[in-house]
Amino acid sequence: MSTKLNILIFSIALVLVSCKRPETLEKQYNLDQQSHPSLILTKQGVKDIKSNLGSIPIFDKTLVASQNEVDAEIEKGFDVPIPKDYSGGYTHETHKKNYVLMQKAGALYQILEDEKYAKFVKDMLFEYAKLYPTLPVHPKPRSYARGKLFWQCLNDSNWLVYTSQAYDCIYDFLSEEERNTLETDLFRPFADHISIDNPQFFNRVHNHATWGNVAVGMIALVMDDDKLLDRALNGVVDENFNPNEKDNDGGYIRKDSQEIGFFANVNEPFSPDGYFTEGPYYQRYASYPFLIFAQALQNKKPKLKVFEYKEGVLLKSVNALLNLSDTDGEFFLLNDAQKGMSYFNTSLIATVDIGYHFGGNNPELLSIAKKQDEVTLDDAGLAVALGIKEGKERPFVKKSIELSDGANGNEGAVGILRSGGLELVFKYTAHGLSHGHYDKLSFALFEDGNEVVQDYGMARFVNIEQKGGGNYLKENTTWAKQSIAHNTLVQNETSHFEGKYDTGSKYHSNSYVFSVEEENLQVASAKEENAYPGTQLHRTMVIIKDEDDASPYVLDILRVLSNNTNQYDLPFYFLGQIMQTSFEYSKFSRPEILGKSDGYQHLYKETSAYAKEGNIKLNWLLNNKFYTYTTVTDMNDEVIIGRIGANDPNFNLRNEQTLIIRKKNVKNAIYASIIESHGTYSPVSELAVNAYSQIKNIAVIHNSNEYTAIQINTKNNKSEVFIISNENNAKESGHKLTIDNKEYTWRGSYILTDYK
């Protein structure tokens, strides 16, 4: 800590001592009129926490950890530097650290009654109050809404959401005069900058605006300023609003007629199932402000009944988000998403604790909290700690689930099929705002918490300054968002909706069948009719488990019907090393580049090959497991083994492989494939077990407008047929189909039965 700062702190300390008397009076007054803390921690909560301390292990442990962290920082001294850097840089990371520390110190002050924590918050706040009025907008120009402490208003909002909680905790510790200084020099102009000064940021339906609304709302609640709270809930007047304006990610600021403010942000992006249209990575990010503010509103404005809003969607969102994670708690990669983000993220700790405390004490949430091994230092965290202490937790069982998308739940969905260690994520949603990818009907497959058939995720190294300041890289647009970067069909080397956000945002896919009651035969089927005008896509993904002791496998049927003659590419992003292919290929001595645009310019073509009539197989090894992809091909199908990484001048991309089945000059097409996880390898015992596919072959034995039938022959001479009705998805309808003079009859939209 600089000498200057030390002197300052010493001076403040002197003032503090001399102010003690009037402050006590002030406290008395507040207690009666407008109690503090009351935002996240409450007076009653603090009392309950104190009476339980020492006997609530997970809470006690979190408390000690926070105490150690904050004590060490108090010891070291803090810095409030003049803003300068993008994320990853010193000033950015320091301001970020500061708000986290203030929030924790505030809670510590309340719980431990040690004034050193209040003093720490106070000292830091006064440094900010001194700095803030001197600040122009942040010097880094990249954002469509530049903050003052940070390069974007988004991070300024983060700061205020956390700092409001700290302020609430030390409110009574401050004199009225001190509060006036802070509010006048810091909090009010801060709130104004992220709202009035930046309506293009504040008046949106977007995770950015959510943070902005909540930041303003939180400080309004602490200051008991209903007018400011109204701004948070309903947005600001914006006379210069331009409906064509876009943000840095290419997303629209907002539609002309759109509702704005906090409730609009709850209403629009969440489906009735609690799915957040941007995907789980951003839901995780937005989850904290949504729930922390809901908690604050519930505490201070219970009449608003925020947790009942839209039939309790905020509480439902907690469950939806947890279901969008794999076995290890890592979120599925839908739209822009960085790999490795999981429910161990801090914002999920608050999400789970608030979900438990305000959502009817679901004991399954306690098992997640136990894994997180940390709780929030507030009333919600106490409730969780008590629940765990009392042994109430139950396993959080993730089942197969379909989560609808769209404010009204009618804009497609995400279908998740789970069986054994397999988790299949099938995406047939709306676009997902500015973070959406052009990947209608794409899928990803996980086993035991590891990606097997991957979604690339985003091209960004969040907060790693070396890589484009930690921000989105240009390859996110040119590669990661493009259709060919996903496990879905690409027509004529052009992305869905021609990669145009305006067009993509108008449409969504539709769920056709989602049926998971029978564990050994789970079906998700969806249609997309707008990605390519004049072309209809219908994909059906099935998890089949033939016998109780057999491994489940995935059947994937993709039907394409078009008015025009096209080229179709279906990429398959397997992770791992190729062990064997059933088809012959010749590897180029030097890779070629697959195409010119729409992401194709980032793919190397490594081999040239044509498929045979029948099936081709790709057998590969990943994490000491053997997998095989078996797919129906005909003689004209080109088979391409590709690798990511062309036109990547800064090595921003990961150089993983893909297999592409290309059908040229066809109108209609059908892809039918099986993905198996069938064996294991141990580098310790050097034993390979079941290294080969158990599928002898698959065949399309019927494909009409009405029905598609796939025959599956296994190596133990079992022959089955899966039939789906293509135009009638009614659960109770009867069907009859004759194939090879054999008649199949069934009820419902699909059947799996012995081949006759």
Next chain:
Amino acid sequence: MSTKLNILIFSIALVLVSCKRPETLEKQYNLDQQSHPSLILTKQGVKDIKSNLGSIPIFDKTLVASQNEVDAEIEKGFDVPIPKDYSGGYTHETHKKNYVLMQKAGALYQILEDEKYAKFVKDMLFEYAKLYPTLPVHPKPRSYARGKLFWQCLNDSNWLVYTSQAYDCIYDFLSEEERNTLETDLFRPFADHISIDNPQFFNRVHNHATWGNVAVGMIALVMDDDKLLDRALNGVVDENFNPNEKDNDGGYIRKDSQEIGFFANVNEPFSPDGYFTEGPYYQRYASYPFLIFAQALQNKKPKLKVFEYKEGVLLKSVNALLNLSDTDGEFFLLNDAQKGMSYFNTSLIATVDIGYHFGGNNPELLSIAKKQDEVTLDDAGLAVALGIKEGKERPFVKKSIELSDGANGNEGAVGILRSGGLELVFKYTAHGLSHGHYDKLSFALFEDGNEVVQDYGMARFVNIEQKGGGNYLKENTTWAKQSIAHNTLVQNETSHFEGKYDTGSKYHSNSYVFSVEEENLQVASAKEENAYPGTQLHRTMVIIKDEDDASPYVLDILRVLSNNTNQYDLPFYFLGQIMQTSFEYSKFSRPEILGKSDGYQHLYKETSAYAKEGNIKLNWLLNNKFYTYTTVTDMNDEVIIGRIGANDPNFNLRNEQTLIIRKKNVKNAIYASIIESHGTYSPVSELAVNAYSQIKNIAVIHNSNEYTAIQINTKNNKSEVFIISNENNAKESGHKLTIDNKEYTWRGSYILTDYK
């Protein structure tokens, strides 16, 4: 199990019942004269095990696991198929499974006294006795020494080593007639095939011959046949011996004058420190026959004092091998080696247990046994189980260590430097027989059990049939063994010794300094004068830890002196993704191929760049850790970013990257580099901590025949200089060197001191 086999087993069972009486008499006789079991399990051992059962957790657990495994197989029935496949195939894996099961069943019979286990072994042995006489050599032609049950005599020998133990355990359960049948139809011809019929296999100094010798020796001990034992210990007469013959790996069968037999195999490949010249991967493989046979000899022929042979080298080898593993117990990759092999391999369980039981009960071995969580079901395993039960274990602390190579310990060494989480493996050994790689003075770096700067290992997927029958792939020769595949200097795009085994086998590098007493400054330095005639290589690797709370980093100094003008390439096989480079490069739109032979044909050249005067830096991310490589360059240095995978028609290689510093048209050269692990990233908190190098720059400030001095400037303005004496490695010699008019004086071959 086939009906035929069932009938057979039933018949044998009948015979068994009818034979009961004479067998009992036989037992009585044997007990007095030649007791069984006496090979691995002993009569006394069995007694002790029985009296401790139920109170020795690790033993009890292993016993139950074995019992479950064998019971399940007895239930299923066994198969003794006609040999047909390479490794990975059904017949290969079945015969392999069979010998493991027989060995376990034998021990279970002794310990549990349940005759079903003896019967299982007996039935299987009689199936083999029926099959064996009908067998020609194995149909697969690839081996220089074809077996009968397996494609190579090596695997036949594995079978006999295990089966001998089973036979010893059920010896007394059989009638003399039964034993005669087994010995006449199976064991003797089996031993003859792998010895007399295949002297090119049996009469070697090589892990193959070790298995062969031990197989014959083990069955000789069971049969109490001293003549056969002599064959195992001293080899067979081989009149047609051709000293120019080579094996499948290109290794010589043996030198003309070489000693043969078991003791020769102990004597030659083990250095006095217990380092096995082929490297730890093959030491692990050979370790089992060496130690299991030593145990058997100790039990049956104690007068041979096998454990005292060559000053106890077999016991020393246990310690050496464990020291050649990383934090997770995975072996360092020296010469041919598959990644992931570790001390959890079954053969290491026997190694550790025997090492403990016969090697003076070193309590540190108990901690390894505890991690293995399994013991051998014999006297040694009991000793370990009792040791653990009595709480005797101490942590096995792996320290920095130099392990000499060569039968007399004067053929170079492996130097391992350990500091914090870093483990640096520096190779300056002899060639390592037919499994050797052409990589004099190469190194690899591990952190926390993960490779950071990798050794490629071998190009082979052991027992994965899809990949070349699970055997060595041709890329092992064309890529993995070549110098450019390693982190060492390559002159004129030609491998060390021109990649010629005959030449490489004649020479070894020499240790120059190995000094690890001071934990914060550990030095390993070695010289190589034969890899390129007329060129001398001198590499010094140092781990420096500046302050107690600082992270250690690696300083790497490679001096090259030559009589001729050459091109020098120094590759650096970092694992992970490039975050940033300090030098500008232009990435080719399509990768080029780096060269034509000596492994260069397998490297893509991805970029073109020239270094600046001073330093270049490569900053990368691996396993959420940030690393930086800083190296001294001048304007003429070409910098190549390369990737493995060219001319790899079957995708047999892993496509990892390398950085190559190329110096053209120079006689002498010096490379000076620093490798740091300096920061961390969390994809959960998205925080990057210390993402940048702490090294401001390094410089070669002196380089003469006598001394080399490297200046290191850190970002916190510390300036140090490391000086090494190039021609005087005496520990106590005094040195004086003037640099920039400042005088440095010190004692010993090197110094690290403040820059004056």
